Amino acid sequence: MTDKYTAFVGHGWGRDLAKRLGLPQPVELRRYAQGEQLPGPVLVIGSGPAAETLGTALEAWGVEVRRAADDGESTHGAADGAGGAKLEAIVLALDAIERPEDLSAPVLAAGKALRSLAGCGRVITVSRRASSADEPALAAARQGVEGTLRSLAKELRAGSTGNGILLADGVDAGAPSVLGALRFLLSGRSAFVDGQFLTVGSADGELPVDPERPLDGKVAVVTGAARGIGAAIARTMARDGAKVVVVDVPAAGDALAKVANDVRGTALQLDITRPDAGERLLEHALGRHGRLDIVVHNAGITRDKLLANMDDAKWNSVIAVNIAAQLRINEALLASERFGAGARIVSVSSTSGIAGNRGQTNYAASKAGVIGMVRSTAARLAARGGTANAVAPGFIETEMTAKVPLVMREVGRRLNSLQQGGQPQDVAEAIAFLASDAAGGISGAVLRVCGQYMPGQ
Structure with missing residues (x-):
C-alpha cells in the first residue's frame, strides 16, 4: 500500500510546504537489499571491555571504526565526525557503568556526535541488564540506560533509529548473539525497529558462515503465508537460504500455491485450528524435507x-486461531524428538497485546497470550538448545490496514517516532533474525517492529 503523504513531502514544494507548516516529514527508510554492506564509519564510545570487543568485531566486518573514550575524546579523528565522512552509526558501550553518574560523559559525548549522524543512521547501546540482585546504585545506572535510549530514539530524525542490546550476567560482548544482534540493528533489516532492546540471556548461538544466507540448510514452516506479512516472511526466509513450507486455509489455496512457487518450497493447505494440525505440520515437513527447524x-x-x-x-x-491453535501445535512439536536441537519458534504478536486497543479486547487478549506463551515455551525449549520468541508489529502497510478509514489510517501511520507505517518486509526481517543461529542466545523475547509506536513503550 502506497503512503502518498510520505511521497508528497519527500520532494520539491511538498517538502518545503511541510517544513513551513511544521508537518511530519517521514523519509524513505534504508531497508536491506542483498549485497548490502554494513554502514560506516561507526563511532564507538566507551572504556569498558565491550568497547574494544565491539570495535574489533566491526573492523573484522570491514567497517571503518572511530573510537572515543567515555570523555568523548576520539582516538581516530574527531568524535563529532568533523573533518571526515558523516557517521553512519554510534555504538555506546555502557557495560562498565556502576553508578548513574557514570552515564554523564559517554551519553553527552554521544549527544555531541549526533550532529554528524547521517540520515537513516543508527545509535546502539550495549549494556548490562538490571537485576533485583544488583546493588541499588548499579541497578539504577543500568536501568537508566533504558530510559536514556528510549528518549534518545524519539529525538532522532531523518529515519535514524536507536536500539539497545542488554547483556545478562555471564554474557560478554563477544558472544555470538551479541554480535548477531549488533549486525541486525546496524543493517537495513532493522529499519522499522526503534526504541527497543534485545536481551542476550546466554552465550549460545553461532554466527553464519555467509551473512547473506543465515538460514542455509534450515527447514521452516510459516502459517498464514498466502498473502501479506506471511508471504513476506516466506520470501525472506527463502532468500536467507531456508527451505520453506507455506501453510494457509484451503480457501487461500491459489494464492498459497503462488507463494510456494515463488520461494521454491511446498504448500500445505491446513486449518490450523484442527486438533491434529501440529502432527500434520510435522508429517509434511519431515516427509517432504526430512527435518523441521523453524x-x-x-x-x-x-x-x-x-x-x-x-x-x-x-x-x-479470534482466541481459537490466534493463540489456542499455536498452543496445540507447540505441544505437538515439543512432544516430537524430530523437532530437536536448535529448534526455533517465532510467533507474531502485536502492539495491541502490549498497550491494548479500543474495540480489540479479543485480539489484544490473544496477542498478549502469545507473549505469555513464548516466555513459558522458551524455558521448555532451552533443554534442547531451542528458542521461542515473539515479534510485535505496530502499524504495517497491509491489505487489512488499507481498509481502515482514511483519518484513522493517517493517525496510525504517524503515531510513531519514524512517522510512517512499516512494511511487511520489516516484520519478516525481524523474524528471520530471531529464527537464525545468530539469535541462539535470545529467547523469551518480544521484539516490537513498530517504529517506536508511542503507546505502550
Missing part, C-alpha cells in the same frame, strides 16, 4: 467490536 506462527484474524457489543462467535474465533 516454525513461524503468523496466522491470525481480527473480529473487532467494542466489548459491550462482542458476541461469543467473535471472541471465540
Whole structure:
C-alpha cells in the first residue's frame, strides 16, 4: 500500500510546504537489499571491555571504526565526525557503568556526535541488564540506560533509529548473539525497529558462515503465508537460504500455491485450528524435507467490536486461531524428538497485546497470550538448545490496514517516532533474525517492529 503523504513531502514544494507548516516529514527508510554492506564509519564510545570487543568485531566486518573514550575524546579523528565522512552509526558501550553518574560523559559525548549522524543512521547501546540482585546504585545506572535510549530514539530524525542490546550476567560482548544482534540493528533489516532492546540471556548461538544466507540448510514452516506479512516472511526466509513450507486455509489455496512457487518450497493447505494440525505440520515437513527447524506462527484474524457489543462467535474465533491453535501445535512439536536441537519458534504478536486497543479486547487478549506463551515455551525449549520468541508489529502497510478509514489510517501511520507505517518486509526481517543461529542466545523475547509506536513503550 502506497503512503502518498510520505511521497508528497519527500520532494520539491511538498517538502518545503511541510517544513513551513511544521508537518511530519517521514523519509524513505534504508531497508536491506542483498549485497548490502554494513554502514560506516561507526563511532564507538566507551572504556569498558565491550568497547574494544565491539570495535574489533566491526573492523573484522570491514567497517571503518572511530573510537572515543567515555570523555568523548576520539582516538581516530574527531568524535563529532568533523573533518571526515558523516557517521553512519554510534555504538555506546555502557557495560562498565556502576553508578548513574557514570552515564554523564559517554551519553553527552554521544549527544555531541549526533550532529554528524547521517540520515537513516543508527545509535546502539550495549549494556548490562538490571537485576533485583544488583546493588541499588548499579541497578539504577543500568536501568537508566533504558530510559536514556528510549528518549534518545524519539529525538532522532531523518529515519535514524536507536536500539539497545542488554547483556545478562555471564554474557560478554563477544558472544555470538551479541554480535548477531549488533549486525541486525546496524543493517537495513532493522529499519522499522526503534526504541527497543534485545536481551542476550546466554552465550549460545553461532554466527553464519555467509551473512547473506543465515538460514542455509534450515527447514521452516510459516502459517498464514498466502498473502501479506506471511508471504513476506516466506520470501525472506527463502532468500536467507531456508527451505520453506507455506501453510494457509484451503480457501487461500491459489494464492498459497503462488507463494510456494515463488520461494521454491511446498504448500500445505491446513486449518490450523484442527486438533491434529501440529502432527500434520510435522508429517509434511519431515516427509517432504526430512527435518523441521523453524516454525513461524503468523496466522491470525481480527473480529473487532467494542466489548459491550462482542458476541461469543467473535471472541471465540479470534482466541481459537490466534493463540489456542499455536498452543496445540507447540505441544505437538515439543512432544516430537524430530523437532530437536536448535529448534526455533517465532510467533507474531502485536502492539495491541502490549498497550491494548479500543474495540480489540479479543485480539489484544490473544496477542498478549502469545507473549505469555513464548516466555513459558522458551524455558521448555532451552533443554534442547531451542528458542521461542515473539515479534510485535505496530502499524504495517497491509491489505487489512488499507481498509481502515482514511483519518484513522493517517493517525496510525504517524503515531510513531519514524512517522510512517512499516512494511511487511520489516516484520519478516525481524523474524528471520530471531529464527537464525545468530539469535541462539535470545529467547523469551518480544521484539516490537513498530517504529517506536508511542503507546505502550
